[in-house]
Amino acid sequence: MIKNIKGIEVVGISCCVPKKKIINKNIPNHKNIKRIIKTIGIESRPVASDEICTSDLVVKSANHILKKLNWKSEDIEILIFVSQTPDYLTPATSGILQDKLQLKKSTLVLDINLGCSGYTHGLITISSLMKNLNLKKGLLAVGDVGTQLVNKDDKVANLLFGDAGSVTAIRNVKNDSENLYCDYYSDGAGFQDIIVPSHSLAGRNKLSNRQIIDKKDVKKNVRSNANIFLNGASIFNFAINNIPSFIQSISHNIKNIKFCFLHQANKMIQDSIENQLNKNKNKFIFPTSLKNFGNTSSASIPITICSNYANKKLPGYSLLCGFGVGLSISAVVVNLRKTKIFKIIKL
Numbered sequence: 001m002i003k004n005i006k007g008i009e010v011v012g013i014s015c016c017v018p019k020k021k022i023i024n025k026n027i028p029n030h031k032n033i034k035r036i037i038k039t040i041g042i043e044s045r046p047v048a049s050d051e052i053c054t055s056d057l058v059v060k061s062a063n064h065i066l067k068k069l070n071w072k073s074e075d076i077e078i079l080i081f082v083s084q085t086p087d088y089l090t091p092a093t094s095g096i097l098q099d100k101l102q103l104k105k106s107t108l109v110l111d112i113n114l115g116c117s118g119y120t121h122g123l124i125t126i127s128s129l130m131k132n133l134n135l136k137k138g139l140l141a142v143g144d145v146g147t148q149l150v151n152k153d154d155k156v157a158n159l160l161f162g163d164a165g166s167v168t169a170i171r172n173v174k175n176d177s178e179n180l181y182c183d184y185y186s187d188g189a190g191f192q193d194i195i196v197p198s199h200s201l202a203g204r205n206k207l208s209n210r211q212i213i214d215k216k217d218v219k220k221n222v223r224s225n226a227n228i229f230l231n232g233a234s235i236f237n238f239a240i241n242n243i244p245s246f247i248q249s250i251s252h253n254i255k256n257i258k259f260c261f262l263h264q265a266n267k268m269i270q271d272s273i274e275n276q277l278n279k280n281k282n283k284f285i286f287p288t289s290l291k292n293f294g295n296t297s298s299a300s301i302p303i304t305i306c307s308n309y310a311n312k313k314l315p316g317y318s319l320l321c322g323f324g325v326g327l328s329i330s331a332v333v334v335n336l337r338k339t340k341i342f343k344i345i346k347l
Contacts, residue, residue: 001183002181002253002254003181004179004180004181005128005131005181006176006179006180007172007174007175007176007178008127008131008173008178008179008334009170009173009175010123010169010334010336011069011170011339012065012068012168012339012340012342013065013167013168013169013305013306013340013342014061014068014166014168014306014342014345015164015302015303015306015307015344015345016058016060016064016164016165016346016347017057017163017165017293017296017303017344017345017346018046018048018049018052018057018346018347020046020047020048020049021045021046021047022047023043024042024045025037025043027159032155033159036156036159037159039268040268040290041266041267041268041288041290041291042159042160042162042267042290042291042294043292044294045292045293045294046162046164046293047147048145048147050148052145052347053145054083054085054087054093054144054165055087055093055097055100055165056347057143057145057163057164057165057347058081058142058143058165059100060345061141061143061165061166061167061345062097062101062141064345065167066101066169068342069169071137073101074103074104075136075137076103076104076107076137076138077107077138078108078109078126078129078130078135078139079097079098079101079103079109079138079139079141080109080110080112080125080129080139080140081093081094081109081111081112081141081142082111082112082114082118082121082122082140082142083112083113083114083115083144083297083298084113084144084146084297084325085143085145085146085148085149086111092109093111094109094110094111097109097141108129108133108135114298114325114326114328115194115297116263116265116295116298116324117326117328117330118142118297118322119140119263119298119299119300119301119302119320120184120330121184121328121330122298123140123168123170123180123182123320123332123334124184124330124332126138126170127180127182131172134172135172136171136172137171138169138170138172139167139168139169139170140167140168140170141165141166142165142168142302143163143164143165143166143298144163144164144296144298144299145163146163146295146297147161148163149227149228150227154227156230157228157230159294160266160294160295161295161296161297163296164296164299166299166303166306178335180333181250181333182330182333183249183330183331184329184330184331185329186326186328186329187326188326188327189327190234190238191326192229192231193231193234193235193327194228194229194230194231194325194327196228196229235265235269235327236268236269238327239272239323240272242323242329243262243273243321243329244276244277246329247277247282247319248280248282250319251282251319254319254333256316257284257316257317257318257333258284258285258315258317259285259316259319260284260286260318260319261287261301261304261305261318261319262286262321262323263300263301263321263322263324264293264294264295264296264300265323266290266295267290270286270288274286287304287305287308287309288304288308289303289304289307289308293307298322300322301320301322305336305341306343310341310342310344311342312341314337314341315337317333318333318334319332319333320332320334
């Protein structure tokens with residue numbers, strides 16, 4: 001059921017990517033690389049060096065947006081950080097960000113462990129907390145350095161991910177015409193489809209190689225428990241069987257949706273979702289950022305917004321839909337007509 005959070009304004013969106021860029025076709029000793037690139041739609045990706053953490057990309061984005069909006073750090077009352085690649089397992093990266101950004105110590109900070117659906121889950125969470133606690137200004141920080149989880153011998157995953165961080169400035173306003181609509185869905189039965197097995201701490205939850213991958217991959221050393229494992233077929237089926245109907249149910253209830261910003265998983269998934277929605281006579285514009293940024297996980301939606309519409313206005317409602325790890329889906333419908341969208345910066 002669609003929920004309505006009134007009086008929430010998305011003031012600005014800023015993104016940062018590493019300066020280093022990898023051109024997929026130039027990766028050596030890779031069979032069928034042209035065919036794979038055509039299938040996934042990713043030609044180049046920003047990749048963080050070993051010394052760059054997710055918080056570094058977020059801090060750069062945050063300082064940029066605070067300066068551009070002329071917001072003072074002491075006016076921020078809440079910061080939520082969403083990532084599946086935090087700086088540490090503990091402590092929470094949001095506390096590190098509070099210090100680096102010199103936010104006041106009374107600022108509410110917390111981490112959310114999510115990747116692909118993280119941006120929209122984050123928007124829902126920060127908006128709800130700001131309304132209920134009567135907080136005026138907040139920052140939603142999302143980002144991932146997912147390339148650091150990929151085994152270089154994994155021929156598909158090694159072409160898929162890009163690294164990025166983003167900060168979205170949120171304001172709690174009295175104008176109830178500023179509506180943020182949202183919906184969400186989870187299926188924890190598919191938790192093994194996107195997983196880093198080595199991060200399990202409870203002995204009873206430790207997953208063996210046999211449970212996660214087959215013995216052929218173990219012998220080839222294609223993946224280890226320290227790397228991310230993707231069950232591509234299951235992820236594809238989850239996306240195409242759930243996302244179109246999920247979006248369709250929302251668009252039936254909310255009119256004037258012009259843009260549909262999907263999590264940028266890969267071109268095959270994007271095309272399948274778009275084709276199903278177009279059959280149902282949806283007339284959305286589907287911007288993409290896959291070609292030059294790859295799958296940037298929690299940052300993929302803001303990266304897509306900033307790479308296509310920096311210094312431009314977005315008329316009408318925009319539907320933002322994240323999906324993936326969990327397995328999870330969430331969507332937010334918001335009017336970004338007043339939102340300041342900034343050019344992507346580099347670190």
